[in-house]
Amino acid sequence: MLKRGKKYFAGNFFVLPSFLTLLLFISAFFLFLLPDFEKSLREQRKKALADLTSTVWYLVEYYHHQSQTGQLSTREAQELAKNAFRAFRYGPDNKDYFWIHTIENPVLIVHPYLQELENKPLESFPPYIKELFQKYLAVAKAQTSGYIDYQWQCHDKTRKILPKTAFIKRFEPWGWVVGTGTYMHDLTIDAEIQIRRFVAISSLIFLLILLIILYIIRQNLKMKQKQLEYQEKLQENEEKYRLIIEHSFDVIWTADLSMNFTFISPSVTKLLGYTPEECLALGPKATLTEDSLVLTAQALAEEMEKEKENPGSGGN
Structure with missing residues (x-):
């Protein structure tokens, strides 16, 4: 019986490479690919921020062009742009928004959840808001556009603070900075859902x-x-x-x-x-x-x- 068992093992040895290859693939996925999965989701969301901001930036450029061609005065064009920004919403429950502030003599022009601070100088802001907008200004002055990571209230829930990433873009003709941000706390949840789905499949x-x-x-x-x-x-x-x-x-x-x-x-x-x-x-x-x-x-x-x-x- 021992000899027969050896023959069976030798006859079926060819299945081992296939089995080991499969195990190697699964191990490689969990060791190398999964750690980068959440990072990939983060990069996709940041790119979406940049695309959204560029879209509204072109709207500002459109109104600026109207003022340059004499169809609107500069004041009228800016008011139309600001009203459009106040109306823009996206994301879950349409609670994500855009804002505008100036570069020189910083003033908050549009912010749906900080309307009490609109048209007020940066120096009059509460410390944590002032610190955040100083980060915006630093990026806007150093480069045309960029990302900023920070902590912010969850939409209109002032007591709930969550990690957030913003993308801002400078509009040079009017000295404006337009931007929007998205919360990143749910990336881990999304990654876990995708991972569980992959594990099941x-x-x-x-x-x-x-x-x-x-x-x-x-x-x-x-x-x-x-x-x-x-x-x-x-x-x-x-x-x-x-x-x-x-x-x-x-x-x-x-x-x-x-x-x-x-x-x-x-x-x-x-x-x-x-x-x-x-x-x-x-x-x-x-x-x-x-x-x-x-x-x-x-x-x-x-x-x-x-x-x-x-x-x-x-x-x-």
Whole structure:
């Protein structure tokens, strides 16, 4: 039984590389890809912020163009832009918004949730709001646009403070800075949802592949079992026929197409006095009668002719 088990293992060794490759893929995903998943979601959301801000920035540019062509005065164009900004909403429950403030002599122009501070100088702001807008100004003066990470109240819930990321963009002709922000606390939740979804799908795929591998192993074991049973029966038959031949009183022999002995039974010793080895060396001409040689040659010729007429039939 030990030998048979070794043969089964050797016969099914080919499934191990597939199984190990699958495990390697899953391990690589959890070790290397998942840690970057939340980062990727964050980058996508930041890009969306930049796209939204650019959209409203072009609206400001449109009103500026109207003032440049004389269709509107600068004051009218700015008022229309500010009213549009107050009306813009997006996101869940339409609570995300845009704001505007100036660069020189900083003043908050539009902010839906800080209307009490509109048109007031930065110096009059509460400390934590003042500090935040100073960050906006630093980015706006250093570059045309950029991101700022900060903590802010959850929409209109003043007591709930959450992490937030803003994108601001400077509009040079009017000295304005337009911006919007989004909360980042739900990124972890979104990432966990996506991860759970991936784990569920990966588990199903893994289970399916595992079942296929087990099926292949089972089929291979069955095939090996049949082969072993066939070999055992063949060995039993060979042993049986060997015993029959060795104890038979008749001389049993086989020869090739050149009429050279390939086997001769031990009973030849009792009949001719030669050992089987001696008969193999002497050949049929020295051990068979002339009549037997003629009959053997005729039978061989007939079989060869039948083989030519019907190849592969074995003369039958």
